[in-house]
Amino acid sequence: MSRRHPPAEGLPDYARLDEAGEAAAAARRMEARAAEPASAALFEALVRPLLPGVRRVLEVGCGSGALARRVAAASDAEVLATDKSEGMLAVAAARGGRVAFQRWAAPDEPVPTGEFDLILSSVVVPYLEPSAAEALVVDLAARLRPGGRLVFIEQDLQTDALHFPDPELRTRVFAKDRRPAPRHLALGLRALLRAAGLALDPPCAHLWITHDHGPYLQDLLGAMARDATAAGRITEAERGHWESELAALAARGDFAYSLLYHRVGGVRPAALSTPR
Numbered sequence: 001m002s003r004r005h006p007p008a009e010g011l012p013d014y015a016r017l018d019e020a021g022e023a024a025a026a027a028r029r030m031e032a033r034a035a036e037p038a039s040a041a042l043f044e045a046l047v048r049p050l051l052p053g054v055r056r057v058l059e060v061g062c063g064s065g066a067l068a069r070r071v072a073a074a075s076d077a078e079v080l081a082t083d084k085s086e087g088m089l090a091v092a093a094a095r096g097g098r099v100a101f102q103r104w105a106a107p108d109e110p111v112p113t114g115e116f117d118l119i120l121s122s123v124v125v126p127y128l129e130p131s132a133a134e135a136l137v138v139d140l141a142a143r144l145r146p147g148g149r150l151v152f153i154e155q156d157l158q159t160d161a162l163h164f165p166d167p168e169l170r171t172r173v174f175a176k177d178r179r180p181a182p183r184h185l186a187l188g189l190r191a192l193l194r195a196a197g198l199a200l201d202p203p204c205a206h207l208w209i210t211h212d213h214g215p216y217l218q219d220l221l222g223a224m225a226r227d228a229t230a231a232g233r234i235t236e237a238e239r240g241h242w243e244s245e246l247a248a249l250a251a252r253g254d255f256a257y258s259l260l261y262h263r264v265g266g267v268r269p270a271a272l273s274t275p276r
């Protein structure tokens, strides 16, 4: 069950990385993002507080495995990380860490077995059909031990912000209004967790922010400008201006990019009444 929409501009085709031959490039971008201090800060704010007492963790859509490695390093928990893409899992396994990896195209078969104290997923729901997202939440809720927690760490795509001296050009590159907006993205997941019988956690969010025009953002912002050029919204000359202006901002220490992440979670009560 993959997403109906074509991939958003600037992004790999995350719903079908292997078929598109994009797993290796996507893994490089993910590892570059994970290496940013902002990603370590995000982990500290949104994930580490969930780890005390947790014995068994499942991650759904682990990509190159950076979050799973952080969980394993910060806890004694057994960590099982899954992804649909064989190419991603190959990169993740090669990176090591105290993590077991298994292929799982959620929510379809084959499925990881057993019960978990914590189930995590980060930026996978945007690549699922709404019906698959609904089925996934019900499936995952049923894999929790009583008292266990299901948590989604999701980007709020209304908040991606780049400081750029020409806002009109930035608007044409970003083209936010053209993006598909999945119903269950970020805060939209709250209704699904509630319907699956979980007791919702309070709202919690963290701003991922960097002043570093490093490999991750050079790749992302460069790809967005490339795709905006191909779509005819900016000219080649404007693309050149975009690149040189970003480099100049970085040289002056004025580069800034930020994006809000929501933690949407819920706890399984002793008795879960929803059907499996």
Ligand SMILES: C[S@@+](CC[C@H](N)C(=O)[O-])C[C@H]1O[C@@H](n2cnc3c(N)ncnc32)[C@H](O)[C@@H]1O
Pocket (backbone or CB within 6 Å): 001, 014, 015, 016, 017, 030, 060, 061, 062, 063, 064, 067, 082, 083, 084, 085, 088, 104, 105, 106, 107, 121, 122, 123, 124, 127, 128
């Ligand atoms: C945007 S990446 C996020 C990876 C990682 N969680 C992170 O935050 O960096 C999306 C990941 O979801 C995986 N994915 C997409 N559809 C999936 C599905 N149905 N089941 C499991 N993984 C899926 C992709 O292969 C990719 O690794």
